[in-house]
Amino acid sequence: MAEAADDIRANLEKQITDLKKEVSRMSKSLASRASDAMDDAEDAFEEGKGRARQAASQVREQAQLTVGAMRENPGTTATVLTSVGLMGVAAGFVLAGLCAGDRRR
Numbered sequence: 493m494a495e496a497a498d499d500i501r502a503n504l505e506k507q508i509t510d511l512k513k514e515v516s517r518m519s520k521s522l523a524s525r526a527s528d529a530m531d532d533a534e535d536a537f538e539e540g541k542g543r544a545r546q547a548a549s550q551v552r553e554q555a556q557l558t559v560g561a562m563r564e565n566p567g568t569t570a571t572v573l574t575s576v577g578l579m580g581v582a583a584g585f586v587l588a589g590l591c592a593g594d595r596r597r
Contacts, residue, residue: 562569
């Protein structure tokens with residue numbers, strides 16, 4: 493009976509040792525995958541940051557060109573802005589008329 497208990501104990505200790513080794517391998521594998529994921533995330537962040545800088549630079553250049561064109565042609569700029577303003581007022585009157593027409597029904 494004592495031998496059977498010793499065999500069971502030895503078998504359980506071997507299984508525990510095997511499980512500890514397997515958990516250790518899984519931990520290392522998980523750590524490696526997490527490290528790879530972090531590297532990928534950092535690369536994506538850096539790429540996005542570079543693209544954002546480039547887009548901001550292009551917007552800045554376009555704004556400077558637009559302001560330059562407005563300064564060179566103040567008459568045209570005033571005409572365009574006045575026309576846009578008048579179209580906005582006209583659209584407001586049309587929408588107000590449509591809303592008032594819906595209330596009458």
